[in-house]
Structure formats: structure tokens, C-alpha cells
Amino acid sequence: MTPYFRVGVINAQGDRPRSTHPPPLSSPNMSTQKALAILEKNGPWGLINVHVDKPGPGEVLIRAEATALNPVDWKVQASGAPFVTDYPAIMGTDSAGTVVEIGEGVTRLRVGDRVFHQGWFTNRLATFKQFTISPADIVGKIPDNITFDQAASIPVGLGAAFVGLYGQPIERGGAGLVAPWQNGGLGKYAGQPIVVFGGSTSVGQYVIQLAKLSGFSPIITTSSPHNAPLVTSLGATHFISRTTPPSDVLSKVTNITSGGPSVKLVFDAISEETTQGVAYDVLAPGGTLVLVWPLKNQIDLRKRPESTLKTVVNTFGTVHHDVETIRDLGVQLYSKVEAYLASGDLKPNRTEILQGGLAGIPDGLERLRSNQVSGVKLVVRPHETGE
Known part of the structure; x- marks a missing residue:
């Protein structure tokens, strides 16, 4: 492991960590999940346990099958970026997985849909964890010709x-x-x-x-x-x-x-x-x-x-932008992107799968920081995280 990573358990509910084996898609009954977070400002990475959020109106809960790494993740750790204020801070803004629960008013997506989406720098919306929340209107469906790993390379x-x-x-x-x-x-x-x-x-x-x-x-x-x-x-x-x-x-x-x-x-x-x-x-x-x-x-x-x-x-490059014109464009993008991926007009990045699930992220970020990655997207599978 790099010196930028240590294993820690921070369990908001005070109980022992539970198994990482996924529940049935129709019944996401896990109350806790594993996540990777920056434990304190400019501090090390650590594995923590946090609760699984419930989707609110207009939101979906997604079981994250793959999440990708981005340079911004190590830059936040190194700089203590001002847009991250609460610690431990779960990072990650690329995710692909399966919808396991939908919130009130969501009609475009259903439980079982294969989807991808761009996360955000809050513990609720971040993607370095096993389940994550996203506003449904900026979630894209994955066509049959694209894998979860490939789809995770797309959002950011x-x-x-x-x-x-x-x-x-x-x-x-x-x-x-x-x-x-x-x-x-x-x-x-x-x-x-x-x-x-x-x-x-x-x-x-x-x-x-x-x-x-x-x-x-x-x-x-x-x-x-x-x-x-x-x-x-x-x-x-x-x-x-x-x-x-x-x-x-x-x-x-x-x-x-x-x-x-x-x-x-x-x-x-x-x-x-x-x-x-x-x-x-x-x-x-x-x-x-x-x-x-x-x-x-x-x-x-x-x-x-x-x-x-x-x-x-x-450019800040996020469809979570609070400027209405950009958010509206993001909604358009996620309503159209499935067809472009299915036709091959848009191709995902080539991927390299890191071992160890979430625990493999810190070493991957060090590779990004050292310019040791070229032409591929580093991806982990959160549910492969060990105990």
C-alpha cells in the first residue's frame, strides 16, 4: 500500500461491518456499505463503513458495479479543495451499475436497469462506495454492447x-x-x-x-x-x-x-x-x-x-452544475447518449481493472499523480472489496 492509505472503520451506526455480498436487486436490504474516503483534510485514504442512502423524490439508488478514477480525486486529497468541506470525504465521480430502488416521481428508469452516471463531491452522491444515489434525470442507460467497466469510464x-x-x-x-x-x-x-x-x-x-x-x-x-x-x-x-x-x-x-x-x-x-x-x-x-x-x-x-x-x-465539466442552462444540457445529454453508444458514434475509454475493489484505488491514484497512466481509464469493482 502507498503511505497515502490506511484501513479505518468509521461506522455511523456503531455496529460491526457486514458482508459485502450484494442483496437481491429487488430488495436492497443492506444498512451499511463499504466506502473509500479521505479521512481528514489533506489526510490519508481509508476504508470506512457508512449507511446506504434511500433515494428521495426524483432520485435512484444504484448498486455500483464499477467506478473509475480521475485526477481530481488525488488533487482534492493533495490540495484540500474548497468545494469539499466535510470529512471523512468520500470521493469518486464515475459510476456504472444497476438501479435497485427508485424514488417518488421517477418514470424513465426501472429497478434492474443497467445505468451510468456522474457523481458529485458529497458523501451521498460520491461513487467510491458500493451503493450510490443519483438524480434520475442525469442517469444514462447502458446499451447491450457496453459493459459496466466500459460505462464507468464515460461520465466525467x-x-x-x-x-x-x-x-x-x-x-x-x-x-x-x-x-x-x-x-x-x-x-x-x-x-x-x-x-x-x-x-x-x-x-x-x-x-x-x-x-x-x-x-x-x-x-x-x-x-x-x-x-x-x-x-x-x-x-x-x-x-x-x-x-x-x-x-x-x-x-x-x-x-x-x-x-x-x-x-x-x-x-x-x-x-x-x-x-x-x-x-x-x-x-x-x-x-x-x-x-x-x-x-x-x-x-x-x-x-x-x-x-x-x-x-x-x-470549464468545470459537470452536469450537476447549478447553472440552469448547463444542467438542462446535461439532462439532454443523458437522454441521448445511449443511442450514440449503441451506434458506435461514441466509444468509451479503454479500461484497466484494478484488483482489490475500493482498496485498490489509492495505488491507482498514485499512478495517475505520477503520470504513469496513458490511454486507459483505471476502474475498480466496489463489491470486490475485501473485509
Whole structure:
């Protein structure tokens, strides 16, 4: 185990931990469940026991068959992010599983449905546990051609790509594009170039696929050379190695787009110091740069002349957004996404299954933190967690 993890038992009901064997789908009678939490601000990870929540009106209870890891999970532990205030804090925002109970007023979903959804940074909605709650209107159904493990790779990556492209151009919003399923949206941006930094990241893979549905061409992306076949299979038309010096990236993009429209949209799915500056330089005046990590911005706009004014949007990438226009788009997304997955127009990330259930998460997060994961989504199966 890493030094960032210790086993602890915090049982809100004061009794001994119960078996992790699942109850029948029609009768979720477990009162407690295992969860993985940050035990205190900037503290270690620990296995805890918590109660199983009941779904309220408009909600469903989901037995989590798979949950995926995201960089934000280790970043919250390392930084003590301000949007996490209660500890122990259960993390996790990617989940796929089976509906086991529905709340009042839910009609679109039924007990037994295979679903996936994006969690949130509260113990009730987080996904590093065996059962979780979600608002029913932002739950997607899993088509027969997609496994639970694959489906768990979708919510956060797709959400960040989706909000970053189609959310309104406001703080924590997006570039304000018309979504493919909206009137005139399919192929609307034909002939317009887009540059995606980090095309093989989870978010980048979905940006490429959505850009293809929206008609963008060329679709230019950076990634590690060994991921070139992956990004081109998803729709990228041109590949640039992530190790290319910034000045060479700019010249390569210029050569690719020579004679065509300038680059008015850049999506930085990495948003580190090494990418933000060159991403801004690639962008044409009047264009929009979308960043995925709102707490960092390495672009010193004061050094840019006013004549090259460019819009920088720090997207938060969640369909739980309290801005009505973005939440409404999220509801639309989850009502449409099943068909796109079934047709193959949207493909989930490749996955790597970690052993040990929830107890395998801390080591996986250390791998993410050390940049030891490339082109795959790390997934665990919560009900494989040992006693």
C-alpha cells in the first residue's frame, strides 16, 4: 500500500461491518456499505463503513458495479479543495451499475436497469462506495454492447468534454457550440479546425468524438506517439507528438490549416503549465480556449496585446452544475447518449481493472499523480472489496 492509505472503520451506526455480498436487486436490504474516503483534510485514504442512502423524490439508488478514477480525486486529497468541506470525504465521480430502488416521481428508469452516471463531491452522491444515489434525470442507460467497466469510464470524461464544447461561454461553462442533437447541430462546424491538447486523455478522447459529430475538420490533437492509432481511430485527422516543442507545435498547426480557416477553438484537456501557453498561442484572435482544470491558469493575459483578444473558459465539466442552462444540457445529454453508444458514434475509454475493489484505488491514484497512466481509464469493482 502507498503511505497515502490506511484501513479505518468509521461506522455511523456503531455496529460491526457486514458482508459485502450484494442483496437481491429487488430488495436492497443492506444498512451499511463499504466506502473509500479521505479521512481528514489533506489526510490519508481509508476504508470506512457508512449507511446506504434511500433515494428521495426524483432520485435512484444504484448498486455500483464499477467506478473509475480521475485526477481530481488525488488533487482534492493533495490540495484540500474548497468545494469539499466535510470529512471523512468520500470521493469518486464515475459510476456504472444497476438501479435497485427508485424514488417518488421517477418514470424513465426501472429497478434492474443497467445505468451510468456522474457523481458529485458529497458523501451521498460520491461513487467510491458500493451503493450510490443519483438524480434520475442525469442517469444514462447502458446499451447491450457496453459493459459496466466500459460505462464507468464515460461520465466525467464525457461531461467535461460536453460542457466544455456546448456549455454557454460563462465561468465554468464552455465554448457555446450547438450540440449535435440540437436543430442543425449535426455537422454544423464542417470545415472548421479544432486543436485538442491531450487527445488520449479520457476527456480528450470524448472531445475528439464530439468534434467529429459536430463536423470539425481538421481535428488536430497532441498525444504520446504510442497513442496515435487510438486518437486517429476516434476521429483525429492529424497527430502531433506531445513532446514537440511549443514553437514547432504552432508551426505544425499552421501548416495543417494553411489555406483554410484559422483555429478559433482549442480544447486543452491537460491544462498544465506545459500546455496552456502554447494552446493560447495556437488560438486565433477572437477564438476560444477551453481549459479543464479551473484552479490553474498559467496564461499571463497581461502580456498579450488587446488586438489579439482571446476568450479563455475554465470549464468545470459537470452536469450537476447549478447553472440552469448547463444542467438542462446535461439532462439532454443523458437522454441521448445511449443511442450514440449503441451506434458506435461514441466509444468509451479503454479500461484497466484494478484488483482489490475500493482498496485498490489509492495505488491507482498514485499512478495517475505520477503520470504513469496513458490511454486507459483505471476502474475498480466496489463489491470486490475485501473485509
